[in-house]
Amino acid sequence: NAGVTQTPKFRVLKTGQSMTLLCAQDMNHEYMYWYRQDPGMGLRLIHYSVGEGTTAKGEVPDGYNVSRLKKQNFLLGLESAAPSQTSVYFCASSTRLAGGVDTQYFGPGTRLTVL
Amino acid sequence: DQQVKQNSPSLSVQEGRISILNCDYTNSMFDYFLWYKKYPAEGPTFLISISSIKDKNEDGRFTVFLNKSAKHLSLHIVPSQPGDSAVYFCAASDASGSRLTFGEGTQLTVNP
Numbered sequence: 001n002a003g004v005t006q007t008p009k010f011r012v013l014k015t016g017q018s019m020t021l022l023c024a025q026d027m028n029h030e031y032m033y034w035y036r037q038d039p040g041m042g043l044r045l046i047h048y049s050v051g052e053g054t055t056a057k058g059e060v061p062d063g064y065n066v067s068r069l070k071k072q073n074f075l076l077g078l079e080s081a082a083p084s085q086t087s088v089y090f091c092a093s094s095t096r097l098a099g100g101v102d103t104q105y106f107g108p109g110t111r112l113t114v115l
Numbered sequence: 116d117q118q119v120k121q122n123s124p125s126l127s128v129q130e131g132r133i134s135i136l137n138c139d140y141t142n143s144m145f146d147y148f149l150w151y152k153k154y155p156a157e158g159p160t161f162l163i164s165i166s167s168i169k170d171k172n173e174d175g176r177f178t179v180f181l182n183k184s185a186k187h188l189s190l191h192i193v194p195s196q197p198g199d200s201a202v203y204f205c206a207a208s209d210a211s212g213s214r215l216t217f218g219e220g221t222q223l224t225v226n227p
Contacts (some may be wrong), residue, residue, distance in 0.1 A: 004158070040124070042218050042219045044217070045214060045215070050213070059216075101164055101166070102208075102213050103149075103161045106151075106158030106159045
């Protein structure tokens with residue numbers, strides 16, 4: 001049981017390049033999320049998905065796209081990378097608890113640098 | 116605007132003493148509050164949560180207190196251990212229970 005895994009762990013891009021970050025979970029969770037963490041700003045939600053084939057915008061969606069073609073995978077795409085997208089990206093998944101809040105399980109993160 | 120705020124970027128305590136981490140929020144629609152712990156080069160891990168219908172929740176050495184009138188919550192760690200040294204994030208959710216809004220985090224250092 002690997003939990004939530006993220007690929008790659010590190011990446012350096014040049015401005016204007018594109019890339020896709022992959023998140024995979026083996027807990028059969030319905031909900032998946034992409035966050036970015038920047039110094040002094042905590043974690044900010046980029047996009048999320050409440051089930052296979054669905055996606056929704058979070059707090060900071062501009063410059064990113066996502067897809068959830070399979071329940072276990074959630075992809076985050078950068079079409080034209082900018083230096084402002086230099087950050088650590090975390091994926092998370094959760095399942096709906098009856099009468100309670102979801103507990104989100106996080107991956108180890110991807111450190112992205114855009115030059 | 117920052118709906119969840121942790122005003123102390125860092126906190127240092129001695130091993131065996133109490134650690135108190137604070138968090139304030141502005142959105143009265145928040146129904147659930149959570150604390151996550153994060154070690155370097157790892158993702159955050161869930162620590163403890165509290166519903167807005169309660170004012171205290173305890174789990175071993177960790178206790179979360181909620182003061183709704185003041186829109187304030189705190190995490191108490193007693194006794195503190197060196198292994199507790201990490202960044203602690205406060206998070207809040209509305210009644211949907213799905214989307215979380217995080218604070219900036221507080222770096223806790225527990226000195227032996």
